[in-house]
Amino acid sequence: MAGVFIVAAVAGYFGLSLYKTFMAPNVSGTEKYLYVRTGHTYDDLLREIEQNGALSDVVAFKVAAGRMDLPYNLKPGRYELKKGTSNRALINMIKAGNQKPVNLKIQNIRKKENFAAYLSRNLEADSLRFINLLDSAALVEKYGFTTENSYTMFIPNSYEMYWNTSPIEFFERMQKEYDKFWTSERKQKAEALNLSLPEVSVLASIVDAEALYDKEMPIIAGLYLNRLKKGILLQADPTVIFANNDFTVKRVTNTLLNVSSRYNTYKYAGLPPGPIMMPSINAIDAVLNKDDNNYIYMCAKEDFSGYHNFAVTVQEHNANAKKYRDALNKRNIYR
Numbered sequence: 001m002a003g004v005f006i007v008a009a010v011a012g013y014f015g016l017s018l019y020k021t022f023m024a025p026n027v028s029g030t031e032k033y034l035y036v037r038t039g040h041t042y043d044d045l046l047r048e049i050e051q052n053g054a055l056s057d058v059v060a061f062k063v064a065a066g067r068m069d070l071p072y073n074l075k076p077g078r079y080e081l082k083k084g085t086s087n088r089a090l091i092n093m094i095k096a097g098n099q100k101p102v103n104l105k106i107q108n109i110r111k112k113e114n115f116a117a118y119l120s121r122n123l124e125a126d127s128l129r130f131i132n133l134l135d136s137a138a139l140v141e142k143y144g145f146t147t148e149n150s151y152t153m154f155i156p157n158s159y160e161m162y163w164n165t166s167p168i169e170f171f172e173r174m175q176k177e178y179d180k181f182w183t184s185e186r187k188q189k190a191e192a193l194n195l196s197l198p199e200v201s202v203l204a205s206i207v208d209a210e211a212l213y214d215k216e217m218p219i220i221a222g223l224y225l226n227r228l229k230k231g232i233l234l235q236a237d238p239t240v241i242f243a244n245n246d247f248t249v250k251r252v253t254n255t256l257l258n259v260s261s262r263y264n265t266y267k268y269a270g271l272p273p274g275p276i277m278m279p280s281i282n283a284i285d286a287v288l289n290k291d292d293n294n295y296i297y298m299c300a301k302e303d304f305s306g307y308h309n310f311a312v313t314v315q316e317h318n319a320n321a322k323k324y325r326d327a328l329n330k331r332n333i334y335r
Helices: 002-023 042-052 058-067 087-096 112-122 127-134 138-144 167-181 184-193 198-210 214-230 237-244 281-288 314-330
Strands: 033-036 077-080 101-107 159-161 297-300 308-311
Touching: 002 058, 002 087, 002 159, 033 087, 033 101, 058 087, 058 314, 077 087, 087 127, 101 112, 112 127, 159 167, 159 184, 159 237, 184 281, 198 214, 214 237, 214 281, 214 297, 214 308, 308 314
Parallel strands: none
Antiparallel strands: 033 077, 101 159, 297 308
C-alpha cells in the first residue's frame, strides 16, 4: 500500500507541476501589453518580461516556453496581457502572432514632424523612419505627390493596424484609404474647381486654420477661390504664422509678414506648396462644396466670437479691419 501512496504522490506532484507550468494563471496584471520587437531574440523577450514584471513566475514561463518551442517561433507584435492568463495561452498567442491592434486617431496634427512623432509613440518604428519616407521623392512621386504635399495623403480618421506595421506598410495602407476617400464625385468637384487633389487639401488646410466654426468653412473656401481666380494674393494669416513657425501669434504684424517663405501668401501668389496643417474632412468637403459668393476680404469679428466679417470691397474691409484692430489694442494684444 505504501508503494501505491508514493506513486499517487509522485503523480500528484507532477500533475501539480504541469498545471503550474502550463495552465495556472501567471500574468500579474501590472502591465497592459508585452512588446516583441522586430528582430528581437528569445533572450530579448525574457529581458523584457523580467524588466516589466508582467509575470508572477518567470521560471515557470521559461520552462513552458522551452517545452512549447517558443524560442524558435517568436512573432513580433503588441500582445495584450490580461490578468490571470496562463503561460500556455500567452505562449500560443505570441507563436500565432495574435496581437491586439492599435487604434490610431489621426486628426488635428499640425505638421508632418508632429505626425511622425505621433506615429512613433503608437507604432514600433521611430519617427525618423516615417519622416524619411515622407521626404523620399522617389516614393511619394510614385503615388502622385511631392515631398512638400505628401502630407495631404493622410485623411483624418480612426484606423486599426498592428503595432509592428512598418512605415512602408503604413504608407501603402494610407494610400488605399486616400483612394477610398477620393470618390469619383469628389474628384469631379475638384476638377470643376481646376484644382488637383493635393491642391484641394492645401486650400482646405488654410480654410481649417481660419475657421473656428464649420459652418463658415464653405464661405471662406469660396472667398479664397475668388482670390485665386482673380489672381489676387491669398494673404491668409495662418500661412504667415506657419511660415514663421510660431503658433503662439494672435496678431500678424509687419515683421512677421516679411518672412521669406513660399508659405507666406502675402508675398507669393497662389497656393503654398504644401498644407499648413492636416485638414479635416469637413474642410476638404467645404472646398469641394464652396459657397458661391463675391467675397474677397475677411477679418475676424471685433467681438472675438471666432466668426468673421466678410467684404466685397476694400472700403468695407478696411472698416471691418479697423474695428478688429481697435479691439485688439483695447485688450493690449500686440502680437
